[in-house]
Amino acid sequence: MKKSIAAMASALAIAGALFAACAAPVKPYDPFRAPRDEIRAVSTIALVSAVLIPSPNRDALLASIESLATAKLVAAGFTVLPTGETERLGQRAVDQIGGYFDPKTGKPDPAKQKAVFEFVRRELRASHHADAMLFCDLGSTIAKFQRGIAYWNGMSEDVSSGGFWNNLAASDWNGNVAAASVYASLQDLEGRVLYYDAGGIEILSHISDGQFVDVPENERLTHPERIVRAVDIALGPLVQAKSGTAAP
Numbered sequence: 001m002k003k004s005i006a007a008m009a010s011a012l013a014i015a016g017a018l019f020a021a022c023a024a025p026v027k028p029y030d031p032f033r034a035p036r037d038e039i040r041a042v043s044t045i046a047l048v049s050a051v052l053i054p055s056p057n058r059d060a061l062l063a064s065i066e067s068l069a070t071a072k073l074v075a076a077g078f079t080v081l082p083t084g085e086t087e088r089l090g091q092r093a094v095d096q097i098g099g100y101f102d103p104k105t106g107k108p109d110p111a112k113q114k115a116v117f118e119f120v121r122r123e124l125r126a127s128h129h130a131d132a133m134l135f136c137d138l139g140s141t142i143a144k145f146q147r148g149i150a151y152w153n154g155m156s157e158d159v160s161s162g163g164f165w166n167n168l169a170a171s172d173w174n175g176n177v178a179a180a181s182v183y184a185s186l187q188d189l190e191g192r193v194l195y196y197d198a199g200g201i202e203i204l205s206h207i208s209d210g211q212f213v214d215v216p217e218n219e220r221l222t223h224p225e226r227i228v229r230a231v232d233i234a235l236g237p238l239v240q241a242k243s244g245t246a247a248p
Contacts, residue, residue, distance in 0.1 A: 031196055048134065057222070121189040140181075
């Protein structure tokens with residue numbers, strides 16, 4: 001299956017900036033990798049959204065994330081270029097360089113991927129006067145759970161699938177479980193990360209009869225209010241910094 005430019009870019013952005021979620025962090029997580037004054041100086045953002053978890057509702061999820069993120073960013077004072085524009089520029093770059101896969105290995109060629117990114121960033125600056133790119137993606141992570149409760153990215157959820165005996169067994173369990181989150185990575189047009197945060201959505205497996213059982217794809221990510229909350233968490237500090245309502 002052909003991978004979109006946005007999905008390729010988003011997967012790379014997450015891989016480069018992904019942080020581990022902890023149930024009891026030693027100190028509060030600071031999502032800012034640059035001074036807040038630099039964040040406030042950003043005017044135009046090119047949004048790049050992707051859904052990186054298999055789901056039959058992928059298109060609806062993508063539209064929801066794009067809409068929610070755009071609304072929050074615009075309300076805070078940013079000008080937002082939609083994902084479709086970065087997709088268009090990325091496709092132009094791919095057409096010019098003849099694809100970004102190595103014909104011998106069938107795997108992405110890092111040099112060609114870099115060339116695509118450089119072309120897109122150059123065009124965003126020249127044609128749209130963009131200052132930064134925001135990768136806003138729905139992806140997976142590993143959540144730690146203690147005594148049957150998973151904690152990650154501002155979210156918590158019972159790992160049991162329900163029922164008296166499942167709940168009783170899970171309450172004594174500690175470990176790790178796959179989970180879904182919305183990630184937000186703001187990067188300048190040189191690729192430097194300015195801001196990185198995430199909002200948890202839901203766990204992707206439950207404990208049933210003493211073992212993990214994956215949530216079926218058609219039952220994943222079906223609660224719109226959880227997507228709204230995750231986007232709020234992931235973008236909250238960023239939009240507050242831009243609008244001047246965040247603590248210094």
